Amino acid sequence: MLYVIGLGLGDERDITLKGLEAVKKCDKVYVEAYTSLLSFGLSSSGLSSLEELYGKSITLADREMVEEKVDDILSEARESNVAFLVVGDPFGATTHTDLVVRAKKLGVEVEVIHNASVMNAVGLCGLQLYRYGETISLPFFTDTWRPDSFYEKIQSNRVLGLHTLCLLDIRVKEPSLESLCRGRKQYEPPKYMTIGTAIEQLLEVEHSRGQSVYNEDTTCVGFARLGSKDQMVVAGSMKELLTVDFGAPLHCLVIVGKTHPVEEEMLEFYTLKEYLKSQKKT
Numbered sequence: 171m172l173y174v175i176g177l178g179l180g181d182e183r184d185i186t187l188k189g190l191e192a193v194k195k196c197d198k199v200y201v202e203a204y205t206s207l208l209s210f211g212l213s214s215s216g217l218s219s220l221e222e223l224y225g226k227s228i229t230l231a232d233r234e235m236v237e238e239k240v241d242d243i244l245s246e247a248r249e250s251n252v253a254f255l256v257v258g259d260p261f262g263a264t265t266h267t268d269l270v271v272r273a274k275k276l277g278v279e280v281e282v283i284h285n286a287s288v289m290n291a292v293g294l295c296g297l298q299l300y301r302y303g304e305t306i307s308l309p310f311f312t313d314t315w316r317p318d319s320f321y322e323k324i325q326s327n328r329v330l331g332l333h334t335l336c337l338l339d340i341r342v343k344e345p346s347l348e349s350l351c352r353g354r355k356q357y358e359p360p361k362y363m364t365i366g367t368a369i370e371q372l373l374e375v376e377h378s379r380g381q382s383v384y385n386e387d388t389t390c391v392g393f394a395r396l397g398s399k400d401q402m403v404v405a406g407s408m409k410e411l412l413t414v415d416f417g418a419p420l421h422c423l424v425i426v427g428k429t430h431p432v433e434e435e436m437l438e439f440y441t442l443k444e445y446l447k448s449q450k451k452t
């Protein structure tokens with residue numbers, strides 16, 4: 171049996187009871203470490219706190235491993251109980267549907283155990299979840315690669331008055347171009363996109379496409395480390411959010427569409443002014 175288990179957003183204690191019971195039944199436990207991150211990261215000390223609470227030794231599964239060794243994981247799951255842990259909800263990232271499809275095609279039994287995802291945790295700011303359009307992913311721009319197909323998606327959402335959730339790029343264990351040319355893989359240090367970089371890239375694209383989809387006065391909400399004790403939620407114009415230090419990863423951003431008075435009432439609690447006031451008190 172392959173158990174695909176959501177870990178939730180904060181730390182090792184966010185696993186559900188059902189998820190924990192399943193992990194305890196498993197002979198082999200993998201944790202996926204490239205589409206998201208728990209608050210303590212997945213350094214070896216982070217991993218050991220998972221191992222301690224779950225009472226199992228855990229194998230870190232990076233992108234290479236999941237893409238290249240998926241058949242090994244699935245053949246283990248055919249013979250024994252295997253857990254595949256995913257930060258957030260297993261289906262909060264598009265990647266894991268593929269694992270489940272392959273398992274089912276190979277006749278491996280699959281049980282999915284859900285948990286909270288960034289996709290629903292953003293509800294915290296008061297913008298109603300059913301008033302969101304297509305979610306977009308913002309990749310890190312490089313000197314030679316500046317893809318902007320997300321612009322049309324934001325445009326379609328805004329024409330309909332819908333909010334847009336922007337998920338921000340995570341680069342963990344990416345081989346450097348130089349090392350690939352030399353034929354011996356060496357990895358870049360991990361990189362997580364900040365809200366500041368996301369807004370700069372969005373404004374650059376608006377500047378080059380020029381269709382007035384949004385501008386620096388467009389209201390957005392920035393979220394950092396949702397589900398952790400030190401989570402941050404700040405609402406303001408793009409220009410205002412550029413002045414805020416959101417701290418450690420992970421970050422995401424919502425471009426606010428047309429709002430209902432109840433949504434506005436809740437957003438008021440998260441304005442930059444309120445945030446600065448709360449900072450003065452601490």
Ligand SMILES: C[S@@+](CC[C@H](N)C(=O)[O-])C[C@H]1O[C@@H](n2cnc3c(N)ncnc32)[C@H](O)[C@@H]1O
Pocket residue numbers: 179205206207256257258259260261262263264286287288289336337338339340393394395396397420421422
């Ligand atoms: C592929 S998505 C989320 C996958 C995860 N399985 C889930 O359900 O939450 C990863 C992106 O979501 C955002 N994200 C995930 N967790 C977050 C958190 N705790 N706080 C803020 N943003 C988060 C980041 O932009 C990150 O790059």
